[in-house]
Amino acid sequence: EVRLVESGGGTVQPGESLRLSCEVDFNLSTTDMTWLRQAPGKGPEWVSSIKLGPYSTGISYYTGSVKGRFTISRDIAKNTLYLQMDDLQPEDTALYFCARGYRGSDPTFYTSDRGQGTQVTVSA
Secondary structure, eight states, X not given: OOOEEEEOOEEEOTTOOEEEEEEESSOGGGOOEEEEEEOTTSOEEEEEEEEXXXXXXXXXXXXXXXXXXXXXXXXXGGTEEEXXXXXXXXXXOEEEEEEESOOOSOGGGOSSSBOOOXXXXXXX
């Protein structure tokens, strides 16, 4: 069983930034990774994924609502995945969690190998 632990959530005002971390106990250099979120009263939503690629930075994908504001990255030496979130808006309020692998943008495919999440609240 793998271990994924998210941190970095909090309460911020619109326009501010947060960086989420996901510490894992497996080798990130050989694994695709994904961030998802679930807003209150709604189903889970795929946010971003980073896939292995020809470059050390990998290949990143984002859902449309966060493109240009969020950046996914990883520090292989620290076994940590990140999600830099800039210009946060109230609609970004959700529980954010990371998952091992990339299984497409359907959030129902990410029911295993994921963390417990970290709460992000954006409110004026």
